[in-house]
Structure formats: structure tokens, C-alpha cells
Amino acid sequence: MKYEYWLACVRPLAGGKKEKLRSRAGSGEAVYYIEEKRLQEMEFLTEKDRQVILSFQKKKDLSTEYGRLLEKEIRLVPCHDPAYPRRLRECAGHPYALFVKGRLPADDRLSVAIVGARQCSAYGERQALAFAEYLAGRGVQVISGMARGVDGAAGRGAINGGGDTYAVLGSGVDVCYPAQNRGLYGDILKKGGILSEQLPGAAPRRENFPARNRIISGLADAVLVLEARERSGSLITADMALEQGRDVYALPGPVDSPLSRGCNQLIRQGAGLLIGPEELLEELVSEPALAALLPGRMRGKGECEKSDKNKKVLESAENIVYSCLGLYPRDISSLLEETALAPAVLMETLVALQIKGYVKEISKGYYIRAE
CATH class of the missing domain: 1.10.10.10 (Winged helix-like DNA-binding domain superfamily/Winged helix DNA-binding domain)
Known part of the structure; x- marks a missing residue:
């Protein structure tokens, strides 16, 4: 696996090219030792790509670096690994590899992403807690970005509901961001996992977050936007979710609230209207493919609640x-x-x-x- 870690670290090389290169070579180890002549035969690589690969081959401390990864209890899951989330693998532009602390979301469980404004209102935070707690308590996996505001409230709500929750970071999985969510970070590790495509130790850079958002939506069956301004990362997540074929739902709010303008616009464009968690779950499980992802006891419970x-x-x-x-x-x-x-x-x-x-x-x- 240390050679897969090395290939994941060749950052200037796009994930799609890494997949094709590994497929042609046969393994991460084969890529690590590949000769320049063979690289010239890879027509999908530019000359810059070839030079990047050759320069990374000169690293001599690979075993030491990979050892540090294991010491931090960080797992590397390449996209060809059976453990790699199926939903995400099926999305165009998926990460070549994920770094994981804790567990990965289960493929055979219904998953919902909850995103929204960092500077959310009391209304947005209350709804995030309520939706996440209700859904998690009925066997739905809750995905968020663990940011301030709505994302953090969703993580806490899922934990309150006794369910599983997962956070996708725009930093390394060993970097808690924001720092104020340190307690939540620890609780999520107990009830789910922390994921990132960024290398361990990577700082939370602004340009990492749009890419992070595609993973959040890619891991979910549906995306809930609970509060969002007209131009926000949450709307980027909604756009990516639609491109990935996910259902998008939005929470309506006052027409004079800047925090609700993004959600109201999504509803105007055809997003599902969030009335309450009970109604949402009933609508989700009206699709047989999604209903099958709920635990049997929870499907029965939902039927009793109708x-x-x-x-x-x-x-x-x-x-x-x-x-x-x-x-x-x-x-x-x-x-x-x-x-x-x-x-x-x-x-x-x-x-x-x-x-x-x-x-x-x-x-x-x-x-x-x-x-």
C-alpha cells in the first residue's frame, strides 16, 4: 500500500490520469519503478506529467512517510479498492484516493448530506439539528463538512440521534478545522469517520473546499441545503449534486433574509421543498431503491408512522x-x-x-x- 500512497501524493497529476496510468502499469509499485521510455508510450500523459512522475520517483523516504500515516491511524483507500464508496466511485471526477480516520459510509445504507451557511441563523441551526437527529435515529447516514453553522449542527444532531455521521474536510484528516469543532471531531470518529482527499497535515486552503463539496454530495443519495446565501459554497454543492444525479432539497425561509435567498432560489428552480424530516424520509423511501437501504426495523417503523x-x-x-x-x-x-x-x-x-x-x-x- 505504500506505493499506492506514493501515487496518491503525486499531486500535480490528475486523478483520472493516475487511474489510467496504474491500470496500464498494473500496480502502484509498477508506476513507482516505471522507466521514462515506458512513460513516453503513455499517450494520455503530457511531457510535464512525465517529468512530475519521474521527479516524485526520486523520493527516498517513502517507507518513513507511510509509517507516519499508519502511526496516526490514517487509512488510505484508493478508488480501485473494494472499500472505496460505491456512490462516489460512480461519479465523474472522483478522487483517486481517500484518506480516512474511523470508518467509511456503508454502501448499503441510505445517506443524506446536510449543508448550509457557516454564519447560520438560530432557525437554520435548529432545523439542521432536527433533520439530522430524526434521520440518524432511523438509520440514515448523515454526511457533512463539519464547518461552523449548519454543517456542525448536522453532525451534532446525528450524534444526538444515535446514528452514524461522516465529515469530509478541506484539510488533511488529521487537521481539525475549524478548531472550535474539536469536540465534534472526536465524537464523529466514535460514530463514523473523517474523510479527505487532501494529504495528511494539509492546511484548510480556500481552493480545497469546492473539491471537498463534490465528495460530500457524491457520498449521498440526497443533499439538503438548509440555509444559503445567493452565492455560497452550499449552492456549489447543490450544483455538483445535480450533476451527479442526486436529489436536492432546500429549506424555505423569509424572503427578506439573505440567508434564505439561496434556498428560495433552489426551490424556484425545482429543488424539493423541505417541510419536515418525517415528510422527507417518507418521500425518500417512496423510491424502492432507497427504501431498501433503510434497516428493516426502520422501514416498518416508517410504515407505522404514516x-x-x-x-x-x-x-x-x-x-x-x-x-x-x-x-x-x-x-x-x-x-x-x-x-x-x-x-x-x-x-x-x-x-x-x-x-x-x-x-x-x-x-x-x-x-x-x-x-
Whole structure:
């Protein structure tokens, strides 16, 4: 593994090129001892890449460096290792390797990332704690960046819920940032793990954080943005999540609050509306592939928590319309297209469902299920 560590340390070389180089050579050790003539045959490498690799081969203290890594109880997990998180491996531009203290998120468990403003409001912190505690208590893994504000609150909430939580850092895994979260850092190590693609000892540099954000979203099945300004790292995370095919949810807030403008904009663009942790979990597990990632006892618990009225048998048209609604607002046009009902029948049905308490009209012509 020390040769894999060496290849991970060849920082000027992009992760994708490292993967291809190792695949062609056969192992990290083969790359370490590769000759310049063979490197010339690797057409995907630039001349600068070749010189970088050759210069790194001259390091003589590899065993000592790797020994220090082990002394700090830091594990290296290259992307070809079976332990490398499946969700992240499937994302374009994934890190060549992760440095890990503690555990990695399990592939067979539902995972949700919670991100938001560092200078969050009391409302944002309260919601981060509540969402994380509820989800973690029901077997959902919580991923965050362990930053001040929303991220840190999410980590604490998950621990309060007795669940597993993981933090992705923009520094080395042995560098607690921010320092004020030292206690949280220790608690996360007991209940999950600390991850980073940065080398051990690396300082938290500004340019590391956008790259860190792609790992947070890549490890999750869904990303929750609880507070965000119009231009913020949380919105970068949301963009990356969408590119990775993840569901994005946002917490609505006052229209005159700068901390809510980013979230309100995400909702306007089609992000899921966060009403409460119970509703979120119910929506997530409505997808069979995600429901299968919850522990069996928790799936049963979720079913028991569904309201009795959702189990009642509706009239035929009502059943059709109700089945098309969820926590995402749906407008008349989309409902007409999906239900194939006549406009007059659809409107009568929506009115009947509202009277019975099954449906809410949250704005003119937009409907959701009522919980």
C-alpha cells in the first residue's frame, strides 16, 4: 500500500490520469519503478506529467512517510479498492484516493448530506439539528463538512440521534478545522469517520473546499441545503449534486433574509421543498431503491408512522390524482397530462381531496399531499 500512497501524493497529476496510468502499469509499485521510455508510450500523459512522475520517483523516504500515516491511524483507500464508496466511485471526477480516520459510509445504507451557511441563523441551526437527529435515529447516514453553522449542527444532531455521521474536510484528516469543532471531531470518529482527499497535515486552503463539496454530495443519495446565501459554497454543492444525479432539497425561509435567498432560489428552480424530516424520509423511501437501504426495523417503523388517512381507500378519480401528488408541488397542466382526466373532473377531484384533508393548494394552481 505504500506505493499506492506514493501515487496518491503525486499531486500535480490528475486523478483520472493516475487511474489510467496504474491500470496500464498494473500496480502502484509498477508506476513507482516505471522507466521514462515506458512513460513516453503513455499517450494520455503530457511531457510535464512525465517529468512530475519521474521527479516524485526520486523520493527516498517513502517507507518513513507511510509509517507516519499508519502511526496516526490514517487509512488510505484508493478508488480501485473494494472499500472505496460505491456512490462516489460512480461519479465523474472522483478522487483517486481517500484518506480516512474511523470508518467509511456503508454502501448499503441510505445517506443524506446536510449543508448550509457557516454564519447560520438560530432557525437554520435548529432545523439542521432536527433533520439530522430524526434521520440518524432511523438509520440514515448523515454526511457533512463539519464547518461552523449548519454543517456542525448536522453532525451534532446525528450524534444526538444515535446514528452514524461522516465529515469530509478541506484539510488533511488529521487537521481539525475549524478548531472550535474539536469536540465534534472526536465524537464523529466514535460514530463514523473523517474523510479527505487532501494529504495528511494539509492546511484548510480556500481552493480545497469546492473539491471537498463534490465528495460530500457524491457520498449521498440526497443533499439538503438548509440555509444559503445567493452565492455560497452550499449552492456549489447543490450544483455538483445535480450533476451527479442526486436529489436536492432546500429549506424555505423569509424572503427578506439573505440567508434564505439561496434556498428560495433552489426551490424556484425545482429543488424539493423541505417541510419536515418525517415528510422527507417518507418521500425518500417512496423510491424502492432507497427504501431498501433503510434497516428493516426502520422501514416498518416508517410504515407505522404514516397517517391513517393515507391508508384509506379513495374513489377511483381521487386515487389517481392523489397517487400523482407528493411533497413536490404539481401544477394543473402536469396533473392533466399524467392523470388523463378531463379538466372539469380534475378540478372537482382536487376540490374533493382538499375538503377531505388529503391535498393542499400551496399557491395558485399548485398542489401537494397534506400530511
